[in-house]
Amino acid sequence: MTFSEPRIALVLGANGGVGGETAAALVRRGWNVRALVRDPGRAERLAGVSYQAGDALDRAAVVAAAEGAAIIVHAVNPPGYRGWKQQVLPMLENTIAAARVSGARILLPGTIYNYDPxxxxxxxxxxxxxxxxxxxxxxxxxxxxxxxxxxxxxxxGVRSLILRAGDYFGPRSTANSWFASGLVKPGQPVKTILYPGDKAIGHAWAYLPDVGETFARLADREAELPAFARFHFEGLWDADGTAMVRAIARAAGLTRPDVRRLPWGLLPVAGLFNETMRELAEMRPFWRHPVRLENRRLVAFLGEEPRTPLDVAVRATMAGLDVPVADTAPRLSRAA
Structure with missing residues (x-):
């Protein structure tokens, strides 16, 4: 697909998983990508992305960065689930104000938190x-x-697009992700896999590069969308909670992985002193009940949903988190 004029995208949250992968996918598809970050000197430098200093809580900075942009990727969140009440809605209002001035469409990563599992x-x-x-x-x-x-x-009117997905994982996984904060420990060999879910309960996973590619394909065709559009991204559905664990074990070269359950009962106690632990404790129902996203509308519009095989995605994720991966996959015992 070719375009006669350069297309400009502003990405808020380019240092995060969704923002970073979406920025990279947009560059691959010919977009001129700007990233608004607090400290450009400390930002991970993605090829083809220009970095500007600014805070998503500073409306003037967001409006200025969005000048000439066709889309604004709003992928910014407070780290560690801290300060959501104080920061999340003001940041979104700043993005809406910037889109109102520039005429850009807002692209928002959605979550399953909006539902009762x-x-x-x-x-x-x-x-x-x-x-x-x-x-x-x-x-x-x-x-x-x-x-x-x-x-x-x-x-x-301010046009927008929401792409809803399950739990994120990928080479740019952040501390907010269950994969990087529970199942594995960044920078360390896999010795124990701490799984949050109950036995035989399905769980939806979203591989970040696939999400970024989906956002980029939708951005290429955003003119065909209604002013307010929603799509659901099915991702990698783990029907009984064992597929992800076994994929991690294969990638780590473990034949009999030590799989343990997350001690949910301790989180409320830890939450008395730590806001992140308090917010994580609220998520238990999403690991006790399955929530599967139906993607028929997305497939009908794009023709397919980008889908990386689970083993490939897990190995890339672990490598990106500096978790050692084995040269060859082992044959797991039936007890795994």
Whole structure:
């Protein structure tokens, strides 16, 4: 696909997993990508991306960085789940203000936190949102505000696109991800796999490079979308919670992996002194009940959903986290 004029994308959160992979995918597809980061000197330098100093909480900085942009990727979140109540909605409002001035479409990574896992095992774009956690309520409010901004009218409406996915993992996984903060330990060999889920419960995983590529393909065709659009990304569905564990074991060269359950009962106690632990404790229902995303609308629009094989994705993720991987995959015992 060729375009007569350079297309400019502004990425907020380029140092994170979704933002970084989306920026890289947009560069591959011919976009001119700007990244607004607090400290350009400490940012990971992605090829083809220009970096500007600024904070997503500074409206003037976001508006200035978005000048001439066709899309704004809003992939910024407070680290470690800290400060969501104080920061998440103001950051989104700054992005909406910037899009209103530049005419850009906002691209927002969505989550399953908007739903009740005990009552909604399968969700599509029309499923009613029933958040029961603090983060979920904020996430619902983000989408409400984007939909309201899109309906402001032809002259002042702000177009947006939400791509909802499961738990992220990938070479650029951050400390916010379950993969990098639980299943493996960055920079260390795999000795114990700490799995958060209950036995025989399915779980949705989203490989970050696949999510970034999906965002980039949607961005190429954003003019074909309605002012407010939602798509669901199915990702890698682990039907009983064992596929991810076995893939990690194969990548680490373990024939009999030591798999342990996350001690959920300790998190509320730790949460009395640590905000991150308190927020993580709210997520337990998403590991006790399956929540599968239906991607029929996405496949109908794009023709396919980008999908990297699980073993390839896990090995790349571990390598990106400096977790040693084996030269060859072992044959696991039946007890694994």
């Amino acid at each position: 005990a009552a909604q095992p399968a969700i599509d774009e029309a499923t009613p949102q029933r958040a029961f956690t603090r983060k979920g309520e904020i996430r619902v409010e983000m989408e409400v505000r984007l939909e309201a901004a899109a309906s402001e009218g032809k002259a002042g």
